[in-house]
Amino acid sequence: MKARDLIVLVGVIGIVLMMVLPLPKMLLDILLIINISMALMILLIAMNTKEALEFSIFPAILLITTLFRIALNVSSTKLILGEGDAGEVIKTFGEWVSQGNIAIGLVVFLILVVVQFIVITKGSERVAEVAARFTLDAMPGKQMAIDADLNAGLINEQQAKERREKIESEADFYGAMDGASKFVKGDAIASIVILIINLVGGFIIGMAMHGMPFKDAANTYSILSIGDGLVSQIPALLISTAAGLIVTRSATKGNLAEDLSTQMLAYPKLLYIVAGTIAMLGLFTPITVMSTLPFAAILAYAGYRMQQNLEQKAVSEEQLEEEQQIEEVRSPESVINLLQVDPIEFEFGYGLIPLADVQQGGDLLDRIIMIRRQCALELGLVVPVIRIRDNIQLKPNEYIIKIKGNIVARGELLLNHYLAMSPGYDDDSVTGIETMEPAFGLPALWVDEAMKERAEVSGYTVVDPPSVVATHLTEIIKKHAHELIGRQETKGLVETVKEQHPAIVEELIPNLMNIGDVQKVLANLLREKISIRDLVTIFETLADYGTYTKDPDILTEYVRQALARQITQQYSIPGETLRVITVGPTLEKKIADSVQQNEQGSYLAMDPGTTQQVFQRFQEQIGRLVQSGYQPIVLASPGIRMYLRQLMERTMQDIPVLSYNELEPNVEIQSVGVVNV
Incomplete structure (x- = not known):
């Protein structure tokens, strides 16, 4: 057995013997000083712990110190009742607190007992009980979280074992604290009982056995009883406070001093309000100005200094962050970050910053959220996060859209204007800056606020700049969805x-x-x-x-x-005839004969002359259909649809090519043109 283990065992046995064997007054004084020192040490340790498990031995210490105080109370009671003297420590505490008035000493003692019994001990007991209950209820969820992190590779087996042990230790600790709080509660009750025994027994023994007058007996034994109660209750109060600090430590990363300095003093401007309130109390109430103004001045000065310190700290942190960024740029590993390519980027000149600045009324971020929702509903695609940034290399009113680092579209906006798109005929009374609508390439005008109403009356479609950007970005995402x-x-x-x-x-x-x-x-x-x-x-x-x-x-x-039903609803209107351009038999045969096979699949290999002729015929039919106001749709047989699409994709990418099997039987189809070669 190690020496320290032997010391602990001997100490516990000595505490038990103190209840039986008489102690000299000098030794009792020493033990009382040790009791007070231990209580102070426990309180300071509790204040400096960052989490409860750092002081996991506290429940056992609480039991031992309670037993130690009871043993001291028994020994001091023997001396008080037997000799009428319990040493200098008890006598000094009794005389110092009583100040010649026994009633004051009794009141102070009762106040300490009430504070410990009703306020601190009862609160600590309740917190420990609730903490123990919630800790036990949360154990399964914490265990599952550890298993999930372990399965995901975020932690190793050793780390998982340590975290499980910590959870078990927390449950054991709060359960032990729930029980140990009862000892402090019982100790407070025992102190009152012992005080009454010392007072009543002292009166009887002093007058009956020592022949002391009533006044002398009352004075002597009251001082000794009060001193004995204070010497035991003050350490008990300190340890109860430590217990309260231990069980209430939650959601913090520092000790008590750090938390007080960072949280209580984090708002220096509030000290000005407090200082003003104290100053007003001195000016408008009977409280003297001499009592309030100095303290108000101290509070105001403290708030001023704290505010300066916070500003200096913010500047220092900003400088440190800039230095760290510079170091990261200089480090060889920083080149790896440059390899990251964002799926979608939206860059704009400095003149368009109000579009994205919420403080200036910009709602571009909200519109992008709606664009992602719209694409999810219409295409079933989860659009990646769109990176938005300003670019000083662009013109002030210019913006560009990038897909995987490459520019796929650009446009210009006039923030104080509206984009007016013609209904098909021009109104000379509507004037503005000529431009092209960026999403669909339609001719349009940038009109000011005064011209907006006239353009709307004339049938123009008028939209604001954010809507122009949102529409353009949506169409680009749809066009390049297969790349995303x-x-x-x-x-x-x-x-x-x-x-x-x-x-x-x-x-x-x-x-x-x-x-x-x-x-x-x-x-x-x-x-x-x-x-x-x-x-x-x-x-x-x-x-x-x-x-x-x-x-x-x-x-x-x-x-x-x-997906025939879905495709039919996408390109047809219920109750209306679907007008299409069909592929003639000669062109179908030409395409079928031009299909080649290789080890990677089949492809269309048509000679350039025929290809040019096909393009020309399709452009004639599509132009005629567009002039009639209908959406151009090409209809082909299922066998060649794929290859015809490959052919038209080169120059007419936006023209849908459907097969007969992709349309529902109940759809009425009208061929408004046939393409042959």
Whole structure:
């Protein structure tokens, strides 16, 4: 057994013997001083702990110190009742507090007991009880969080073990504190009982056995009883306060002094209000100015100095942050951050900063949130976060849109104007700055506030600059949606479907197709602006035909046919005839004969002369249909639709190409033109 272990055992046995064996007055004085010192030490340790487990031995110490105080009370009671003298410490405390008046000493003692028993001990007991209950209730959730972090690779096995042990220790600690608080409560009751015994017993023994007059007996034994009660209650009060500090330490990262300095003194301007209130008390109440103004001046000066310190600290932190950024730029590892490419970027000149500045009324950030929601509903695509930044290299009113670091669109805005788009005829009374609508390339005018109402009356479509940007950005995202869906985004969509339909996902991936194959099919659909929101139907179709072919283009055709109802509703209006441009038999045969096969799949290989002739015929028919006010749609047989789309994608990317199998039977179709070669 180690020496320190032996000392602890001997100390506990000595505490028990103190209750039986008589102690000399000098030794009792020493033990009382030790008791007060231990209480101060425990209080200071409790104030400097950052979390309760740093002082996990506290419940055991609470029990030992309570037992020690009771042993001292028993020993002092023997001396008080037996000799009428309990040493210098008890006598000094009694005389110092009583100040020649026994009633004052009794009142002070009772106040200390009430404060400890009703305020501190009862509050600490309640906090410990609630903390123990909530700690036990939270254990399963904390254990699951540790397992999740371990499975995700965020922590290793050793770290997980340490965190589990910490959770168990917290539950044990608060449970022990819940029980240990009862000892302090009982100690306060015992102190009152011992005081009464000392007073009543002292009177009787002093007058009956020592022949003391009533006044001398009352004075002597009252002072000794009060001194004995104070010597035990003051350390008990300190330890009760320490218990309260321990169990109320929560949601903090520092000790008590750090928390007080950072939280209580974090608002120096409030000290000015307090100083003003104190000064008003001195000026408008009977309280003298000499009592209030000096203190108010001290508070105001303290607030001024604290505010200066906070400002200096903010400047220092800003300088430190700038130095760290400079060091990061100088470090070799900083080059790696330059390799990061944002999926979508929106950059603008300094003149368009009010668009994104909320303080200036800009709502661009809110509009981008709505754009992402709109794309999710219309295309079934989760649009990545759009990076917004100003660019001093651009013109003041210019903006650009980048996809994966490359500029795909640009435009200019006039913030104090409105964009007026012509209804098809021009009104000479509507004047403005000529421009082109950036999203669809339509001729338009930038008109001022005074001309806005006249343009609206004349039938012009008038929109504000933020709406112009939002429309342009939406169309760019739709046009390049197939570039924004990669394997990682596809995996996220697969996981979403798996939550509700695990059977279809388990059948399809990875048995029939991998994530890359699925991504190619989804990209093909988005390239032609077909929504992929109905992923269940898409995955079921891929599972049905994935056993026959692995060609993503052919699988895309099967999926399009499965989405016939969706495609029909996208391009037709209920109750109206769908007007289309059909492909003649000679062109269909020419396309079918030009299809070539290789190890990677099939492709269209048509000679340049025929290709140019086909383009010319389609442009004639499309122009005629547009002049009639209808949306141009090309209708072909299922066998050549894919190859015709590949041919038209080069120059007429926005023209939809459908097959007969992609339209519902109840749709009335009218051919307004036939293309042959």
